[in-house]
Amino acid sequence: MAGSSDIVVVSGGVGAARMLSGIVQVVDPDRVTALVNVGDDLELHGLRISPDLDTITYTLAGEINPETGWGLRGESWQAMDSVKRYGGISWFGLGDRDLGTHLYRTQRVAEGATLSEVTAEIVAAWGLDLRLQPVTDDRLRTMVTLDGEGDEAGLEVSFQEYFVQRQHGVPVRSVRFDGAASASPAPGVLDLLGRAGRIVIAPSNPIVSIDPVLAVPGVRAAVEARRDDVVAVSPIIAGSALKGPADRLLVELGHEATVLGIARLYAPLAATLVIDEADAALADLVEAEGLRAVVAPSVMKTPELAAGLARVVLDGREDEA
Amino acid sequence: MAGSSDIVVVSGGVGAARMLSGIVQVVDPDRVTALVNVGDDLELHGLRISPDLDTITYTLAGEINPETGWGLRGESWQAMDSVKRYGGISWFGLGDRDLGTHLYRTQRVAEGATLSEVTAEIVAAWGLDLRLQPVTDDRLRTMVTLDGEGDEAGLEVSFQEYFVQRQHGVPVRSVRFDGAASASPAPGVLDLLGRAGRIVIAPSNPIVSIDPVLAVPGVRAAVEARRDDVVAVSPIIAGSALKGPADRLLVELGHEATVLGIARLYAPLAATLVIDEADAALADLVEAEGLRAVVAPSVMKTPELAAGLARVVLDGREDEA
Numbered sequence: 095m096a097g098s099s100d101i102v103v104v105s106g107g108v109g110a111a112r113m114l115s116g117i118v119q120v121v122d123p124d125r126v127t128a129l130v131n132v133g134d135d136l137e138l139h140g141l142r143i144s145p146d147l148d149t150i151t152y153t154l155a156g157e158i159n160p161e162t163g164w165g166l167r168g169e170s171w172q173a174m175d176s177v178k179r180y181g182g183i184s185w186f187g188l189g190d191r192d193l194g195t196h197l198y199r200t201q202r203v204a205e206g207a208t209l210s211e212v213t214a215e216i217v218a219a220w221g222l223d224l225r226l227q228p229v230t231d232d233r234l235r236t237m238v239t240l241d242g243e244g245d246e247a248g249l250e251v252s253f254q255e256y257f258v259q260r261q262h263g264v265p266v267r268s269v270r271f272d273g274a275a276s277a278s279p280a281p282g283v284l285d286l287l288g289r290a291g292r293i294v295i296a297p298s299n300p301i302v303s304i305d306p307v308l309a310v311p312g313v314r315a316a317v318e319a320r321r322d323d324v325v326a327v328s329p330i331i332a333g334s335a336l337k338g339p340a341d342r343l344l345v346e347l348g349h350e351a352t353v354l355g356i357a358r359l360y361a362p363l364a365a366t367l368v369i370d371e372a373d374a375a376l377a378d379l380v381e382a383e384g385l386r387a388v389v390a391p392s393v394m395k396t397p398e399l400a401a402g403l404a405r406v407v408l409d410g411r412e413d414e415a
Numbered sequence: 416m417a418g419s420s421d422i423v424v425v426s427g428g429v430g431a432a433r434m435l436s437g438i439v440q441v442v443d444p445d446r447v448t449a450l451v452n453v454g455d456d457l458e459l460h461g462l463r464i465s466p467d468l469d470t471i472t473y474t475l476a477g478e479i480n481p482e483t484g485w486g487l488r489g490e491s492w493q494a495m496d497s498v499k500r501y502g503g504i505s506w507f508g509l510g511d512r513d514l515g516t517h518l519y520r521t522q523r524v525a526e527g528a529t530l531s532e533v534t535a536e537i538v539a540a541w542g543l544d545l546r547l548q549p550v551t552d553d554r555l556r557t558m559v560t561l562d563g564e565g566d567e568a569g570l571e572v573s574f575q576e577y578f579v580q581r582q583h584g585v586p587v588r589s590v591r592f593d594g595a596a597s598a599s600p601a602p603g604v605l606d607l608l609g610r611a612g613r614i615v616i617a618p619s620n621p622i623v624s625i626d627p628v629l630a631v632p633g634v635r636a637a638v639e640a641r642r643d644d645v646v647a648v649s650p651i652i653a654g655s656a657l658k659g660p661a662d663r664l665l666v667e668l669g670h671e672a673t674v675l676g677i678a679r680l681y682a683p684l685a686a687t688l689v690i691d692e693a694d695a696a697l698a699d700l701v702e703a704e705g706l707r708a709v710v711a712p713s714v715m716k717t718p719e720l721a722a723g724l725a726r727v728v729l730d731g732r733e734d735e736a
Contacts (some may be wrong), residue, residue, distance in 0.1 A: 131632030140461040172491050176515020180540045182522060190511040193498020200461030201503060219501045 095371055100213055101408065102254070105130045106303025107146040108163060108337060111153035111297035113407070114224065116155065116400030117294070123223035127286060130296070132209070132228045133271055133306030136254050138186055139177070140284045141196040142203055145254075146303070147213055148195055155220040159189075163337075165261055166191040175314050183407030185259045227286070229307045232277035236306050241267035241346070253302060262339040266346045274309040283381065287316040294325035294407050297392065299357050301342040301347060308363075317363050324364040326385075327392060328356045332372040336393065352376065359384040368392060368406055376391025420612025422729065425638070426451045427624025429469040429484060429658060431617035432474035434728070435545065438615070439475065444544035446503065448607060451733030452619070453530070453549045454557030454592055459507055459576050460498070462517040463524055466575075468534055468547055469516055469626070478542040478727055480510075484658075486487065487512040506580045513563045525649030548607070550628045553598035557627050562588035562667070574623060583660035587667045595630040608637040615645035615728050618663040618713065621680050622668060626669055629684075638684050646715060646728050647685040647706075649677045653693040673697065678704040689713060689727055 101121060105128040114128055115388045128150055145164065152158040152166055159165045159175055169189030178184045188196065197217060202212040208231040215228050236253040240246045242264040257264060288294065298304055308314040317324060333352050335341045341351040349355040353369040357380040360367060367385045369377065370392040380387035394400040422442060434450055444622040452467045466485065473479040473487055480486045499505045509517065516537060523533040523600030529552040538547050557574040561567045561587055563585040577583060608614065619625055629635040638645060654673050656662045662672040670676040674690045678701040681688060688706045690698065691713040701708040715721040 124516070137525075138522065139518035140463070140525060141518075170491055170493050170511065172511035173494065173514040173518060176512045177518050179515065180519040180537060182515075182519040190491065190493035190514075191497045193494040193511075193514065194500065194503075197460035197462075197494060197498050198501040198503040201459065204458075204461055216501060 099125070100286060100289060101126050101292045101294065101312060102286055102290040103128045103294045103296050104298075104304055104307050105146065105150060105296045106298025107131075107134070107149040108153075109298045110146070110303070111150045111158070111312075112394040112400050113294065113296040113327065113403070114150060115154060115397065116394060116402070116404035117408070118224055118258060118405045119397065119401040123130050127290075128224065128226050128284065129307060130226055130228050131307050133234055133309075134253050134257070135235070136186070138183060139188075140200065141188075141193075142200045142209075143186075143196050144199065144209070144213075144228070147216075148192070150226055151195075151217055151220055151222065152223050154224065157220070162187075165189045188255060202291075207229040208280070227283060228280055229279045229283060229313060230277040230310045233273045234277045234306060234310065235272040236302050237270050237272045238252075239267045239304075241265040241268070247357040255301075257339075262342075266343055269305075269307040269343075269347065271306045274306065275311070277310050279310050279312050283310075284312050284316050287313070287320060290320065291323065292408055293317060293320055293324040295324065295360065295364060297329040297336075299329060299335070299338055299343065300356065301340065301343045308382065314363070320397060321363060322365045325366040325368060326356070326360045326364040327368045327403070327407060328353045328370065329375070330356050331370040331392060353387075354379050354383065357385050361385055364388070368403070420446070421607060421610060422447050422613045422615065423607055423611040424449045424615045424617050425619075425625055426467065426531075426617045426626070427471040427619025428452075428455070429474075430619045431467070431624070432471045432479070433715040433721050434615065434617040434648065434724070435471060436474060437715060437723070437725035438716065439545055439730065440718065440722040441725045446547040448611075449545065449547050449551050450604065450607070450628060450655040451547055452624050452628050453551060454555055454623065454630075455574050455578070456556065457507070459504060460509075461521065462509075462514075463521045463530075464507075464509075464517050465520065465530070465534075465549070469513070471547055472516075472538055472541055472543065472580060475543050475545065478541070483508075486510045495623055507575060542683060548604060549601055550604060550634060551598040551631045552601045554594045555598050555627060555631065556593040557623050558589045558591050558593045559588050560590070561622075576728070578623075578660075583663075587664055588627060590664075591666065594629045595627065598631050600631050600633050604631075605633050605637050608641060610633070611641065612644065614638060614641055614645040616645065616681065616685055618648040618650040618657075619658070620650060620659055620664065621677065622661065622664045635684070642684060643686045645685040646678070646687040646689060646709075647681045648689045648724070648728060649674045649691065649694070651677050652691040652713060673709075674711040675700050675704065678706050678708075682706055685691075689724070 131146045172232045199212050209228045238256040239250045344351040355371045361384045368388045375386035390406040453507040456465045520533050530549045559577040560571045665672040676692045682705045689709045695710045711727040
């Protein structure tokens with residue numbers, strides 16, 4: 095299954111975490127590196143918060159909060175209740191257990207550690223064997239210009255102010271990646287992409303999860319150079335995103351919210367696109383865009399389904415198990 | 416009782432909090448300002464922590480943790496347990512409820528609020544009517560040079576590294592107040608000292624709680640100028656501190672750990688020194704140092720005893736109730 099070489103998974107949060115949980119079932123986790131988006135990161139209450147890194151860590155550790163889809167199991171909310179007493183910022187929920195992660199990350203960065211180093215420490219503390227690699231140790235922030243009414247028309251906000259505070263319920267005019275142009279790939283990232291046996295583009299939001307990873311100078315070119323070994327998984331199934339605003343964002347930014355729209359976005363990057371059985375009828379149109387279409391069940395409702403999709407992605411062909 | 420004018424209480428943490436809880440029982444809390452030490456403050460996990468301010472707030476709100484003497488009642492420790500999982504810094508205990516205070520303070524300061532402003536917001540949120548005034552909005556840190564063995568001989572550490580991390584179990588060679596020389600009194604502090612009807616020096620540690628307040632340029636002179644209206648309460652009773660290392664610190668730094676040692680330190684500042692009944696025999700010697708000695712029960716074990724001591728301090732004479 096893709097030999098014994100490295101597997102790199104270009105990752106956002108929830109969708110990527112599920113994809114990775116499938117992949118580590120079918121290959122040695124030592125071979126797997128998640129190359130993770132940091133455009134969703136934020137500073138709040140003085141803390142450094144990296145939602146995509148943490149969602150992957152908690153999911154792979156089996157500790158993701160099943161009720162919320164983010165944060166940790168067995169969570170309590172005493173700190174946030176206290177912040178609310180003061181009238182502080184409470185729209186971004188931080189459970190007490192989860193806070194410990196942000197306290198640790200913030201302290202280590204203040205001591206001079208890079209985000210890559212702290213992330214490796216956090217992943218090790220959870221006993222995980224895969225690597226989580228933030229795409230850059232530099233500051234990169236996904237900024238969203240809203241297309242709403244009144245004061246919100248043309249207002250630029252951070253990703254989390256769009257996604258969490260406004261519950262991605264406002265139309266979007268444009269997206270940019272603040273800091274990307276001057277960011278450097280984290281140490282080893284370009285080498286890793288160059289030598290990987292397989293590069294997977296996870297079924298994450300192409301606009302606000304995958305694109306900020308590719309926006310770091312050198313990363314898009316490094317993926318394009320490996321196009322033959324790149325397999326993308328469509329985050330759009332039958333015209334909809336399973337979760338989040340990917341479908342609306344695609345349309346608002348002039349793309350098509352179908353596997354065909356995804357095919358057009360990813361054609362320069364990936365030789366293969368995995369699409370769901372629900373979209374089997376569109377396989378020929380996908381191939382007309384210059385990618386090989388592989389049709390497979392892609393809704394990872396169970397660990398078994400995630401493992402099945404992982405086999406498809408790593409073999410580059412439909413699962414025969 | 417000292418007319419209807421302002422009462423300023425030069426304050427450290429625990430001892431001052433008890434003194435203040437007595438004072439607000441016997442005068443309108445609107446008249447009372449605690450002028451609070453910030454030399455104990457620290458930055459940890461990226462958070463701004465002000466232990467003396469918080470100890471006073473939580474005590475006056477009736478929410479101080481009775482088991483620890485610091486932090487909040489009904490506390491949980493999920494965030495710290497999480498920090499420990501990562502091998503992070505855990506010697507400074509931060510309960511989940513307490514963390515909310517530090518999150519709020521840190522966010523507000525990052526937004527541009529001064530420590531004075533945030534403190535007023537926190538005090539108001541707890542429904543308190545007295546004022547808490549940090550002596551300065553600038554950075555001032557009590558630094559302690561240890562006199563221990565081996566690596567610790569001559570090592571300079573922050574106050575909390577001495578007090579909490581080493582549980583004040585190491586001899587001290589010297590103390591300095593980093594940043595004091597370039598700090599400014601917070602807005603209104605010098606005016607307040609100038610117009611107060613009574614200035615109280617709380618029974619806090621003279622070396623590491625009272626002295627850093629006085630070290631802010633202008634503050635010591637402002638208190639000295641009001642010497643006739645200044646009443647100090649001895650933190651030393653029968654040669655010992657009720658709590659903390661004040662007695663050992665006094666000796667280590669060349670003072671006498673008795674009410675007489677306190678009298679010599681406070682003679683330039685205060686016309687009156689309240690000493691405990693246990694030290695009644697030393698009253699004449701105290702007066703020989705140039706202060707009036709007032710003998711009164713000064714161990715504030717109950718709210719009634721705290722109120723009794725407050726009456727003495729504000730009247731400047733022994734309680735006759």
